[in-house]
Amino acid sequence: MSRSTTRTATGTRWRLGLTATALLTATALLPAPAHAEDATDYTITVDPAARGAAIDDTMYGVFFEDINRAADGGLYAELVQNRSFEYSTADNRTYTPLTSWTVDGTAQVLNDTGRLNERNRAYLSLGAGSSVTNAGYNTGVRVEQGKKYDFSVWARAENGTTLTVGLQDADGTLATARTVAAKGGWAKYRATFTATRTSSDGRLTVASSAAAALDMVSLFPRDTYKHQSNGLRKDLAEKVAALKPGFLRFPGGCLVNTGSMQDYSEASGWQRARAYQWKDTIGPVEERATNANFWGYNQSYGLGYYEYFRFAEDVGAMPLPVVPALVTGCGQNRAVDDDALLQRHIQDTLDLIEFANGPVTSTWGRKRARMGHPEPFHLTHLGVGNEENLPVEFMARFKQFRTAIEAEYPDITVVSNSGPDDSGSTFDTAWQLNRDENVAMVDEHYYNSPQWFLQNNDRYDSYDRGGPKVFLGEYASQGNAFRNGLAEAAYMTGLERNADVVKLASYAPMFANEDYVQWSPDMVWFNNHASWNSANYEVQKLFMTNVGDRVVPSTATSTPAVSGPVSGAVGLSTWATSAAYDDVKVTGADGNTLLSDDFSGDASRWTHTGGGSWSVQDGQYVQTDEAAENTMVSAGDPAWHDYDLHVKATKRSGKEGFLVAFGVKDTGNYYWWNLGGWNNTQSAVEQAVDGGKSTLLAKAGGVETGRAYDIDIKVRGRQVTLYLAGQEWGRFTDDKPAEPFRQVVTADRKTGDLIVKVVNAQSVDARTAVDLGGAKVSTRAHVTTLTAAPDAVNSETATPVAPVTSTFTGVADRFTYTFPANSVTFLRIKQK
Incomplete structure (x- = not known):
């Protein structure tokens, strides 16, 4: 994700996280224009005979980045933190290999030839009669009464060693303890718990009767999303599925093109921050190398490329991975000048496509099949690079990626980008280079104020219809209050109106664990026991589940300013x-x-x-x-x-x-x-x-x-x-008005509906005359409305921003409708 000039006072995303709380609470919508209270009557005129832009099924999607503990401690359902004792100061200066663990007795973390495997470098040597206890995430390990939890551990021990595993909190046991007989060299041992009480403060303890080596201590809820092994936290995954996303962009923004681009075997020392490289993240989880996360913690890669592809398939979304182009971003701004390394990354990208789409007889298709998915994942789009601030250097490398990909996979759309901002010299240079090279699609990112979104509804009206298409991969209006959702909704009417140019769009970022925040705003917030939708999520969901197939041209009167x-x-x-x-x-x-x-x-x-x-x-x-x-x-x-x-x-x-x-x-x-x-x-x-x-x-x-x-x-x-x-x-x-009244009309071929979408981002009702241009319609409309105070923010305990459905029976070729103050309203009208 994403690093625009408007993300913070000085504009870089990685710094914005430091002031995220202030932005979350302080960002405000531009006050209603002068005399707006006198301008409450509007006219919307629809031309059903005119043919507007077609809207692809993949128009709206989601962007996942491992920021704010979105993966470990979030979407990835693992309940044990630092399960392989790999945390280090390379991840965070406060970390040690025993972060989130407490020891009773004797124990030390070792990194020697006795390790589990080459990539899982650290393990715990536990003394006889000693135990270790894990604190999980947030307040502890979350378990629910009556539900099953699957424990596993890799251990090396002398014959006759007993491992005793328990779940407890301050009030006592949470499940009947389990014992495992460990013996011999490294082996995986399993046990199952059924929680006898519900707790968000649990602790997992492993005790050993004799000296033993432990690694990959794991506890998973049995009830993961779609009951997948090594799966996803159900409530978070279901929130993504409810959006019916057209695509899933992964594994991130800054994660993609920061850190070392070298092979894992070339890393010096115990840990070294590396750019996200997909081959690190597949295969058995105990063989996946952990890595320092750009956002200041450790990432286990338990949620890896295979799981991302599987998740995209499970929610019906087109997978859209992004690979590094050997030009770093997010404040690093360095072009890697190593042709051999560049060619290796290009080959890795070709291998990625084979992993996604290749037959089981191919090298990487066989690896996919061995992981449990012999069928291809149907990859059609792939991004190269993310927000590079060195457009000339980026384009030189991008062209080599594209040439190699198109030579072997001509049906893959290779996506470029325009840097970290919505405008400026980098943006202009990048776009010119993209046009010169006839790039198919350009990924734009920007994080701006609500005022900017109200002022720039027409941004894509003037884009070249014959030039590269736009993938708006990251955008948000710097806040989670309803005023932010209103501004984004107003802007989205412009995205839909220009669906012939803007082919893909995704709000960013998607997830934030409330106790581990580097960046705000975010679409879905959570802790270890609950999750809740932001106002922005509700806006996105309303648009994403009511897209339509084609724009029906319409106009509306504006508000005097x-x-x-x-x-x-x-x-x-x-x-x-x-x-x-x-x-x-x-x-x-x-x-x-x-x-x-x-x-x-x-x-x-x-x-x-x-x-x-x-x-x-x-x-x-x-x-x-x-x-x-x-x-x-x-x-x-x-x-x-x-x-x-x-x-x-x-x-x-x-x-x-x-x-x-x-x-x-x-x-x-x-x-x-x-x-x-x-x-x-x-x-x-x-x-x-x-x-x-x-x-x-x-x-x-x-x-x-x-x-x-x-x-x-x-x-x-x-x-x-x-x-x-x-x-x-x-x-x-600075004379561009911030228009608070916006609309777009689309047609849904499957249902025969006209969908009139209206945003009234001002503090007064908007009494509006709607002219459907002679369309023959039912008198009844299904109405979905989001309305709340501009400063309303959803939380774990309150949801002031939530959709309300109703029926309006006054529809005709010409009718009047009053759109409430501070509202997003969708009218689905049946055409006869």
Whole structure:
């Protein structure tokens, strides 16, 4: 998943996770346009005789990435954490091989020639009469009364050794203990428990009567999704199945193209972070090498490529794997220059296709069959790369992948991408290269504010109908409140209207364990005993289960919007950097000085609205905390407009550059020029609206440490011009309205329904005249409505955002319907 310029203050996804809670609660919808309360009457006009874009069955799908403990401790049903004692500081600096385990007696983790196998490098040496206890995930091991749980362990012990296995919590036993007689070399032993009580705080204990070696200590619920072995947690998998996804993209975004691209055997030391390589993840689970996860924990690969393909099949989705292109992303930005390694990865990709589609007589088809699936998985699409920020280097490697794949598998659609952002120099370069190379499909990713989604419903209206198709592989509006779902729903009407260009789309990311969050928002939240749908999930489900086959062209009146000038105070900030500021001057358009501060005295005119450590030093205002993120200080009047801002800024040390803000209303509403963001690789102007950010202008390039930069920003009306060292850097006009009333109409060939989909993302009802253009229809419509307060958030204990179904009996060729405030409404109308 995914790393756009609008995911955080400085735009990279891996940093956004650090401020996820704030975004979850603070992101807000743009206030209703001025005079919106007077503009509650709308008209929707449908032209049933016109032929709109066909909508593929695979239009909407899901994206899975192992982030927020989405796999281990999540979708993967294993209840034991660190089951093979492989955790290490390579995964997380707080980890040890005994993380999540407690020892009673003597035990040590060894890594020697006595190991279970070459890839399962660590094992536990347990002393006679000693025991180890596992704490599971969240609050413990979850068991439910009357349900069965399958235990297994690989052990090496002298003859006559007894392993005693128990389940208990603070209140006592949870199941009758089981004993296993272990003897001889490494062997797998099994036992079954039936829980006598329900508990979310269980512990699994293994005790040994004599010295023994243990590895792969496992406990699985018998009742996995579709009763698959090495299977999936049922409630989470069922939530995915309920969406009826057209495709499943896996195994992730940043997981794909970060870390070492080398073979496992080339890794130095006990563990080394490696890019996700599919061959590591198949075969017997005890032979799959664990790996450091990009998001700061260990991944067991128990949920591997075979399980992903099987899951896609089980939910009726097209599998869409993504492989690394040897250009790293997600802040790493490195092109691997090793032709032999590149050719190996290309061959691995060809082998992957054979694994998915090859006959049982082929090398990799035989491996698939031995895992239990002789039939092919019908792979048709494959992504190469993910959000590379080096488009030229990426395309050079992508072409080699595509050439090799098309030579052997001409029916496979090879998907490229356009980098980590919705716009900017990387995006423009990547798209031009994709067009030049006649790429079939381009994967776009972006995470923006609700306002951006309301402003950009027409994004794909102007895309070249004859150019590469779009796979919108990752998008979200930076929050899980209903206002976010409303903005995304409004945007999705534009995706459907442009279904001839946007062929695939998936919200991201999908899962988050509430106790292990690196990134937010997320579609489904869970802990070890419950799961719940976000407002965003409910929006996605409504669209995904009511797609239709073809767009029926329609138009609607718009909401008048009145926009005043860009106004607000000015600000200074840093992000993971120490910087110094001087000679701040704000001059009105009439030439009057509004603010002048050379910091020859104190900084009393500046108000701290962020963190960091600010002080006046040698006539400069200096922020010295390199770990602090968004250290905003502001000065001036929020009513200021039409002014010139001058600042002298110097980066002293750290990862990034500096940020100069204007139009500052409060802590969540402002613009800033982010110079040297994204690990000092690019600069951009970002707009924050109630905490959610969007990029308005972006260019590649960073700043030099120790160099003093003259920065000038000219604000006139809605137009802003930016100057760096006296030269114009860029300009933009922020005058695009955020339209809260959007619609699309589709036809469902199977049912004969017209589906009128309307989003009213404002705080007043929308009384609407609907003209069906002479279509002969039933008088009765089936209605599904999502409506709630804009700040409503679903949780484990409350679901204020949930669909309500009803019947409307006033349908005619022309009829009036009032769409509630803050609502998404689908009318399914039978055509005669």
